Amino acid sequence: MIYLPIAEMPVNVALVLLVSGAVGFVSGLVGVGGGFIMTPSLIFLGVPAPVAVATGASHVAATCFSGIMTQTRRKAVDWRMGILLSIGGIVGSASGVALFERLLRLGQLDLIISLLYLLLLAGVGWLMAAESYAVWRGRTLRGVSILRRPARTVAHTLPLRMPFPRSGLYISVIPPLTLGFAIGALAAIMGVGGGFILIPAMIYLLRMPTNVVIGTSLFQVLIVASLVVILQSTATQTVDLVLAALLMTGGVIGAQFGARIGAGLKNEHIRGLLGLILLAASVKFLFDIVIPPDEPYVLGGGLW
Amino acid sequence: MKRFFAAFALLLLIAPARAQDPADIAGDLPAAVVEEQITVSSDYRGSYITVFGVNPDRRGRGDIVVVVRGPNESTVVMRKRNVYGLWINGDPVRFAEAPSFFAVLSNRPLRQIASPESIWRYQLDPAASAQLASAVPGGGDPSAYRRALVRLRHAEGLYQWYIGQPTQERRGGLTMYQGGLFRAVVRLPANAPIAQYHADTYLFRDGRLISSQRIPVTISRVGIERRIHDLATTQSFLYGVVTVLLALFSGWVAALLFRRT
Numbered sequence: 416m417i418y419l420p421i422a423e424m425p426v427n428v429a430l431v432l433l434v435s436g437a438v439g440f441v442s443g444l445v446g447v448g449g450g451f452i453m454t455p456s457l458i459f460l461g462v463p464a465p466v467a468v469a470t471g472a473s474h475v476a477a478t479c480f481s482g483i484m485t486q487t488r489r490k491a492v493d494w495r496m497g498i499l500l501s502i503g504g505i506v507g508s509a510s511g512v513a514l515f516e517r518l519l520r521l522g523q524l525d526l527i528i529s530l531l532y533l534l535l536l537a538g539v540g541w542l543m544a545a546e547s548y549a550v551w552r553g554r555t556l557r558g559v560s561i562l563r564r565p566a567r568t569v570a571h572t573l574p575l576r577m578p579f580p581r582s583g584l585y586i587s588v589i590p591p592l593t594l595g596f597a598i599g600a601l602a603a604i605m606g607v608g609g610g611f612i613l614i615p616a617m618i619y620l621l622r623m624p625t626n627v628v629i630g631t632s633l634f635q636v637l638i639v640a641s642l643v644v645i646l647q648s649t650a651t652q653t654v655d656l657v658l659a660a661l662l663m664t665g666g667v668i669g670a671q672f673g674a675r676i677g678a679g680l681k682n683e684h685i686r687g688l689l690g691l692i693l694l695a696a697s698v699k700f701l702f703d704i705v706i707p708p709d710e711p712y713v714l715g716g717g718l719w
Numbered sequence: 720m721k722r723f724f725a726a727f728a729l730l731l732l733i734a735p736a737r738a739q740d741p742a743d744i745a746g747d748l749p750a751a752v753v754e755e756q757i758t759v760s761s762d763y764r765g766s767y768i769t770v771f772g773v774n775p776d777r778r779g780r781g782d783i784v785v786v787v788r789g790p791n792e793s794t795v796v797m798r799k800r801n802v803y804g805l806w807i808n809g810d811p812v813r814f815a816e817a818p819s820f821f822a823v824l825s826n827r828p829l830r831q832i833a834s835p836e837s838i839w840r841y842q843l844d845p846a847a848s849a850q851l852a853s854a855v856p857g858g859g860d861p862s863a864y865r866r867a868l869v870r871l872r873h874a875e876g877l878y879q880w881y882i883g884q885p886t887q888e889r890r891g892g893l894t895m896y897q898g899g900l901f902r903a904v905v906r907l908p909a910n911a912p913i914a915q916y917h918a919d920t921y922l923f924r925d926g927r928l929i930s931s932q933r934i935p936v937t938i939s940r941v942g943i944e945r946r947i948h949d950l951a952t953t954q955s956f957l958y959g960v961v962t963v964l965l966a967l968f969s970g971w972v973a974a975l976l977f978r979r980t
Contacts, residue, residue, distance in 0.1 A: 416762065416764055417761050417762070418759065418760070418761050418762065418763040418764070418909065418944060420940070420944045420947045420948045420951070421947075421948070421951055423909075423910060423912075423913070424909060424910055425763065425764045425765075425909050473962050473963065473965070473966045474966070476963060476966040476967065476970070477966040477967070477969045477970040477973075478970065479970070480966065480967045480970030480971060480974075481969075481970035481971070481973045481974045482970075482974075484970070484971065484974040485974065522795055522797055522808055522811060523807070523808055526807055526808055530805070640966075641963045641966070641967075644959050644962050644963050644966070645956065645959030645960060645962075645963060646959070647959070648951065648955045648956065648958045648959030648962065649955045649956050649959055652951055652952060652955055654951070654958070654959065654962055656947050656951070656958070656961070656962055656965070657761070657947065659962055659965065659966070660965060660969075663965065663966055663969040663970075664969065667969055667970060667972075667973035668973065670973070671973055671976075671977035675977075704805050704806055704807075705804060705805065705806070706806075707801075707806070708799050708806055710867075710870075710871070710874075711798055711799050711867075712796055712797065712798050712799070712863075712864070712867035712868075712870075712871060713796070713797050713798075713799065713808055713871070714794065714795070714796060714797075714868070714871050714872070
């Protein structure tokens with residue numbers, strides 16, 4: 416047991432390491448950042464939702480940095496695009512933290528976090544499960560196939576176009592800035608990296624080649640997650656350093672093992688399983704806000 | 720303002736002018752705490768506050784009440800409302816002052832020891848210490864909010880009440896010994912706020928307060944817990960930067976350790 420100085424609660428060290436290791440393992444296995452699994456796991460462990468979100472962002476930063484080191488060696492980062500996405504992300508996360516603080520004072524933060532996670536986990540879980548089911552049935556789901564990129568998107572028609580040599584694109588700066596903003600806001604409110612939204616958007620909306628997508632998204636998520644940690648520390652003081660250290664330790668080790676084992680397994684099986692787990696978790700969040708509460712009153716506001 | 724006073728008077732029935740601190744602690748009851756300083760370090764899992772005292776009455780007449788109080792804080796209680804099938808938090812009611820921790824121990828039920836007026840006056844009940852600061856929205860019942868506050872805090876272990884001796888299941892309680900000696904033990908859960916507490920002891924006879932005593936108990940962080948908390952609150956920007964650097968460092972170490980050859 417160790418006492419967390421900011422969450423003001425004792426936690427079982429072995430349990431937190433085990434959970435963060437398991438989350439890291441799953442994220443490495445599937446190739447996702449893991450923020451959207453880590454934060455709800457912490458909430459289930461009893462960590463107050465604001466602390467779970469703010470501290471989860473530090474775990475995202477650690478995993479991203481670990482991943483980006485491999486990607487830069489492969490020259491798989493479109494720096495120009497990454498910087499544009501990051502500018503949007505910086506503005507987005509600053510707005511997100513301001514909103515987070517406002518909701519915290521209004522006493523609605525826990526509810527909003529539950530609601531967003533419900534939508535997110537159900538959505539991502541459904542997509543993953545449906546995709547792997549389709550692959551298992553021997554079909555490729557239309558629209559999910561990476562080979563079928565649309566020829567022209569809104570990114571090519573908007574004004575303020577500029578070249579992105581590494582991606583081989585000549586597109587407007589508005590979609591990357593907007594996308595970065597949305598991911599940044601999401602990161603601040605939910606403690607997620609946002610890679611699972613960013614990556615499909617980069618492929619389908621910006622038409623970026625897949626070989627630079629992962630590296631560039633890692634770069635943007637790293638910048639945004641680091642900024643969220645600093646902003647949350649300053650604005651809401653909900654980042655718990657001790658908890659962060661435990662998460663990083665478990666998370667990065669788990670992710671490395673997951674990535675190794677994942678290389679030798681069938682992708683659609685893993686994704687299908689994860690999709691089902693996420694759906695189950697979303698049902699838990701759903702119950703929390705739909706079932707009539709036994710206790711109609713809640714404490715709020717003054718605690719933080 | 721009128722609504723507030725109406726609600727307040729309705730709730731209290733009597734509305735005495737109350738100071739922030741419980742009134743009239745004379746300081747003439749011999750009592751002491753075992754630990755005046757409770758430290759919170761990384762292995763903290765809660766603690767116990769033990770109060771000893773002696774009934775000054777030679778024949779041992781009277782009843783003992785011991786109250787351990789945390790600092791008063793502003794608190795909001797909300798009621799869940801159903802909006803389009805979702806239960807959302809609504810109808811907030813603010814308490815200007817509510818004890819962050821409150822434990823009351825007595826040798827027999829409090830209502831047999833002191834009159835309702837005395838219970839309110841000396842704030843021997845957590846509800847008596849909570850002061851409503853805003854009107855209750857939608858014509859709701861203010862005392863329901865007050866009861867909810869007490870119930871929720873009780874569920875968190877922050878409001879406690881013990882009648883008589885400790886049992887085998889719980890260590891908290893009030894034990895009376897020969898010669899007027901008494902011992903009160905209160906469980907301080909890990910989620911109790913880290914702050915300055917007070918252990919107040921009261922001697923009642925025939926429903927009247929005879930003598931009382933107040934002893935401060937300080938709960939404070941020490942060692943690494945203190946340094947981290949101080950950094951987070953006073954140097955919060957630096958704290959954020961440190962956390963990010965820690966994240967980058969652990970990511971870097973992991974990438975190095977597991978580098979594929």
